[in-house]
Amino acid sequence: MALNGALSALYSFFVTKLPYITIAVFLLGVTYRLQRWLSAPKGPEGPPLHWPSALKYVVLDVVLFRKTYKTDKLMWLVLVLFHIGTGGILFGHMRGFHLWSASMFEVLGHGFAEFMVHTLPLYMGWMFLATQIYLLYRRTRLEGKQLQSLANDYGALVILLITSILGQGMRIFPPEAIPTETYSVVFIPNLIVLHLEKVPSHHWFFWHVLFTQLLVMYLPWSKLVHVVSGVATSALYGSRRRKYDL
Template sequence: MINYFILQILPYISVAVFIIGLLYRLGRWANARIIHNITLTPAPTTKAGAMLDIAKEATFFRSLFKSDKALWAGAWIMHVALFFILAGHVLGIGLLGRQFAYVGLTSVETSELLSTLLGTFFGIVLLLALFYLLYRRIRINEVRVISAPSDYVMLLLLIGIVAAGNFMRFVPEWGIHYEPVRDYIQHLITFTSITPDMEVMHKPMFIIHLLLVQILLIVFPFSKLLHSVGMFAHRYIINRAYAEPASGLPNAVVKDQAADPKIEPKE
């Protein structure tokens, strides 16, 4: 019964909470007035330049590199490994590990082997990076004093997810192949009930892995992990092309009123 709930019902709940929570947070950010022009100089003079700066920051974490190189090393490696793990899950499950063969790089057998090896490699790198970040929070006093309990919980949750995934790779009898996972996902997408004979119903480690992922989806919009989305809004505010007056500044409203006295002041 519990397996059925985790595999059949909880996925819809977790995805719904994730999407609604994410839209709610994005809506709050979008409706917030920017009452101060806080563009940092030297700033780009065009929107294209601002977008380029944001892309560089999102890719290389330049500001973090300047402020804390030790943290940058762990965080950047962790995010790169996470990116490849997520991409590998989508391509590996969606294309059954044959993605390299489909683009003509290898044979089907070699593609499946590469998919497994790359997934294993980045899984190990990601786990080590997460342990490094946890070590920093525990051992470095300056980091420990500003760490909230939720910071440790999120790290432990991520470690649990990655550890369960790695365990399935290193212990094949506890693992699961691409085909039954894709079949299971197709059942979810088409709102088809899963059956007791499906392989996913009999893989405890996969169920644990999936349960932890769903918990992560539920808490994600309300946690600090949302920085992965909020970073783009934040960087846009401080990297955008300088404009005078800034959108939302009181003097911008005053100018509108001067042009048309009938305009009511905005609250």
């Protein structure tokens, strides 16, 4: 009972208090990262940003992973599936926040809508997990030979993997009886409210909530900053190619 009480308090903390801390740490991280870059010397003028070339290489290299395709076909496949998984899962979560609803797929038939909101996410979850495990395996395999990872190279991957395992666990383990009010999980009133269609597996859900928030907090401090900075570096690379007429 005592454990249940403590756990309940903890779970309540994950939902009602932690989101504020998450947002604060995330914003602090963004501020730190920007300040870290902006406090460095500007350096000599690089090539001016040439938008068409910048856009071209962002599409080719960031969206289509052109260079990875050229260098390592298996890694390209894994990265494509990993990023499709990321996009798909983020999109799926938006339904819980009422940014879209299953009815938008009903025009293509009820069966298709069912597939899109129930069947596909489960398989996408497995695929997402498999790609992360490969990335972790690859990193450990090459460690000390071709790369020398820093703690945050593993940090982001490990937190993401735990978050994904917990998320997938929610789907595959049977739900437990939990209070009805968790059908709508209010993280920040009137701003971030998660509406759940089904009661999820209790423990998996709340630990998933915790690790998702840890991931959000860690994002600007971690190597995942490449999600944003990688677009900028690819755009600059595109402009460089233009300048050198390549």
